[in-house]
Amino acid sequence: MNKKDIIKTLEQIAVYLEIKGENAFRVSAYRKAAQALERDEGTIEEIGDPSKLKGIGKGTASIIEELMEKGESSFLNELKEEIPSGLITLLALPSMGGKKIAKLYQELGVEDAATLRKACEEKKVQALAGFGAKTEEKILAALDDFGKRPDRLPLSLVMPVAEEVTRRLNEFSDINRFELAGSFRRGRETVKDLDFIISTDKPDQVSEQIGLMDNIKQIVGQGETKISLELEFEENLIVPVDFRMVRDEAFATTLHHFTGSKDHNVLMRQRAKENKEKISEYGVESAESGEVTTFTDEPAFFAHFGLPYIPPEVREGYDELETKEADLTLVEQGDIRSDLHMHTTWSDGAQSIREMVEANRERGYTHMAITDHSKFLRVANGLSVERLKRQHEEVRKLNEEFSDFTIFTGIEMDILPDGTLDYDDDILKDIDFVIASIHSGFNQKEDTIMKRLETALRNPHVAMIAHPTGRLIGRRDGYPVDIDRLIDLAKETETILELNANPNRLDLTSEHLKKAQEAGAKVAINTDAHRIDMLDHMPVGVKAARRGWLKKENVVNTWDAETLIAYVNKNR
DNA sequence: GCCGTTTTCGGCCCGACTGTTTTCAGTCG
Numbered sequence: 001m002n003k004k005d006i007i008k009t010l011e012q013i014a015v016y017l018e019i020k021g022e023n024a025f026r027v028s029a030y031r032k033a034a035q036a037l038e039r040d041e042g043t044i045e046e047i048g049d050p051s052k053l054k055g056i057g058k059g060t061a062s063i064i065e066e067l068m069e070k071g072e073s074s075f076l077n078e079l080k081e082e083i084p085s086g087l088i089t090l091l092a093l094p095s096m097g098g099k100k101i102a103k104l105y106q107e108l109g110v111e112d113a114a115t116l117r118k119a120c121e122e123k124k125v126q127a128l129a130g131f132g133a134k135t136e137e138k139i140l141a142a143l144d145d146f147g148k149r150p151d152r153l154p155l156s157l158v159m160p161v162a163e164e165v166t167r168r169l170n171e172f173s174d175i176n177r178f179e180l181a182g183s184f185r186r187g188r189e190t191v192k193d194l195d196f197i198i199s200t201d202k203p204d205q206v207s208e209q210i211g212l213m214d215n216i217k218q219i220v221g222q223g224e225t226k227i228s229l230e231l232e233f234e235e236n237l238i239v240p241v242d243f244r245m246v247r248d249e250a251f252a253t254t255l256h257h258f259t260g261s262k263d264h265n266v267l268m269r270q271r272a273k274e275n276k277e278k279i280s281e282y283g284v285e286s287a288e289s290g291e292v293t294t295f296t297d298e299p300a301f302f303a304h305f306g307l308p309y310i311p312p313e314v315r316e317g318y319d320e321l322e323t324k325e326a327d328l329t330l331v332e333q334g335d336i337r338s339d340l341h342m343h344t345t346w347s348d349g350a351q352s353i354r355e356m357v358e359a360n361r362e363r364g365y366t367h368m369a370i371t372d373h374s375k376f377l378r379v380a381n382g383l384s385v386e387r388l389k390r391q392h393e394e395v396r397k398l399n400e401e402f403s404d405f406t407i408f409t410g411i412e413m414d415i416l417p418d419g420t421l422d423y424d425d426d427i428l429k430d431i432d433f434v435i436a437s438i439h440s441g442f443n444q445k446e447d448t449i450m451k452r453l454e455t456a457l458r459n460p461h462v463a464m465i466a467h468p469t470g471r472l473i474g475r476r477d478g479y480p481v482d483i484d485r486l487i488d489l490a491k492e493t494e495t496i497l498e499l500n501a502n503p504n505r506l507d508l509t510s511e512h513l514k515k516a517q518e519a520g521a522k523v524a525i526n527t528d529a530h531r532i533d534m535l536d537h538m539p540v541g542v543k544a545a546r547r548g549w550l551k552k553e554n555v556v557n558t559w560d561a562e563t564l565i566a567y568v569n570k571n572r
Numbered sequence: 573g574c575c576g577t578t579t580t581c582g583g584c585c586c587g588a589c590t591g592t593t594t595t596c597a598g599t600c601g
Binding site for chain 2: 135221242268
């Protein structure tokens with residue numbers, strides 16, 4: 001059993017105990033033990049004695065040891081004997097938690113979705129103490145929706161919704177300021193909902209305007225400080241959106257609270273407790289005087305606890321509170337001076353070279369690369385050698401028009417299924433910025449894929465590997481890659497790895513990026529734009545980079561053109 | 573179940589909302 005399996009098992013035990021109606025703190029102890037393992041960077045073997053980690057004591061350590069010896073947990077096996085597995089899936093129903101499920105199981109013999117439905121239809125549920133007719137109706141409605149909707153929505157789908165809601169809020173009256181919080185602000189690649197924090201002196205009026213918005217499928221909840229909606233857009237795109245209304249003095253702490261993550265908030269509150277203080281969304285309360293301190297902005301809030309500003313992207317409850325300011329100074333959009341991966345009408349892009357160049361200049365960059373597909377990719381009108389040469393002639397001519405801007409010739413060259421590259425070295429040697437990438441043979445075994453990648457990495461003309469895992473978020477997993485090996489090779493051969501800024505891709509992940517930075521491999525953030533408007537995905541990529549704790553100096557797009565080309569040409 | 577410069581017991585992050593109650597438990601974020 002590896003570390004991931006052990007973490008999963010501990011979390012599974014927590015779920016079973018929850019349904020058993022166990023003490024909530026005992027349940028969370030198993031979750032905390034799982035988190036402690038996750039937080040530690042070592043493998044399970046490197047950790048050695050697990051009980052030396054904070055959050056793992058005698059009980060959970062013995063379970064971990066048993067898992068390592070036997071590959072299974074007798075405790076979990078007992079729980080599985082005792083509790084029908086169908087109950088586990090019921091936890092996914094909204095407003096259903098361990099306590100309610102335990103009661104349904106114990107008093108009505110509910111074992112799964114089907115028996116729960118039957119109990120509701122026979123009106124047995126509303127007879128239980130603590131349940132009622134409304135609860136029964138809600139359960140039936142939830143069962144009807146069960147499994148129809150994905151748990152989390154990919155960023156690419158919710159981004160336009162976030163923009164649309166932002167546009168509408170800007171038109172509302174009685175709003176001092178507002179900001180989008182939650183996992184969207186933290187830059188996660190999928191989100192459960194959108195959380196808007198609104199500063200207002202008239203929450204009733206704001207709530208009323210929100211309730212009259214277009215596209216409302218239903219109002220899920222409405223209180224004095226909060227209104228929760230489901231907005232429905234085309235193609236069955238249903239996005240839950242929460243709005244929290246607060247007075248302006250509480251805006252910073254509310255924003256922090258609802259930006260999360262939950263684990264980060266727990267760390268902050270524990271820290272406050274050590275100071276005899278209590279954090280809530282309304283401010284920081286002194287336990288002694290009961291006085292509440294509020295803050296003008298988040299930096300002031302963190303400063304109150306002697307902390308540097310912790311960017312939203314790293315608020316995941318790991319070690320961000322223990323990290324020194326220098327390591328929290330992450331790459332930002334303003335640092336980006338180039339986009340190094342994009343397409344034109346020469347292959348499968350929508351715009352001409354000139355149009356793409358102008359669009360890049362408008363975005364304030366100082367250089368760029370035109371990188372159309374290579375000849376293997378016929379469906380994308382990949383460039384023959386002859387067309388490649390003609391295109392590069394055009395790029396060079398265009399480049400002469402600008403004294404303050406540099407256009408690199410480039411190519412996104414396929415790494416072929418047989419492991420060879422799509423062009424010979426004597427073609428590649430004349431190209432400024434050669435990207436290599438995989439668009440075929442996704443079903444190959446990991447070592448075959450790695451051999452293909454290694455060929456590209458070891459070629460002195462290849463500057464960068466694009467979208468190194470090939471995944472499409474929520475649609476396909478990509479091809480199998482040994483990331484650690486890829487990073488080591490990238491470092492050794494001084495080949496750049498791409499963080500693809502397209503919200504459907506976003507490979508590398510934050511874990512990959514952390515490893516790359518630690519290993520000393522360089523990263524590029526590129527939009528891979530096929531249209532001008534896709535160039536605007538750059539901030540999405542920057543956010544993803546910040547989730548990977550990337551510093552400016554390790555992101556090659558922040559370098560000037562001379563430094564970049566010197567790095568690329570070093571080994572040629 | 574875990575933890576301790578408030579230490580071996582008694583806490584464990586905090587508040588809003590809903591639906592059930594008639595003062596609060598459960599769920600959620």
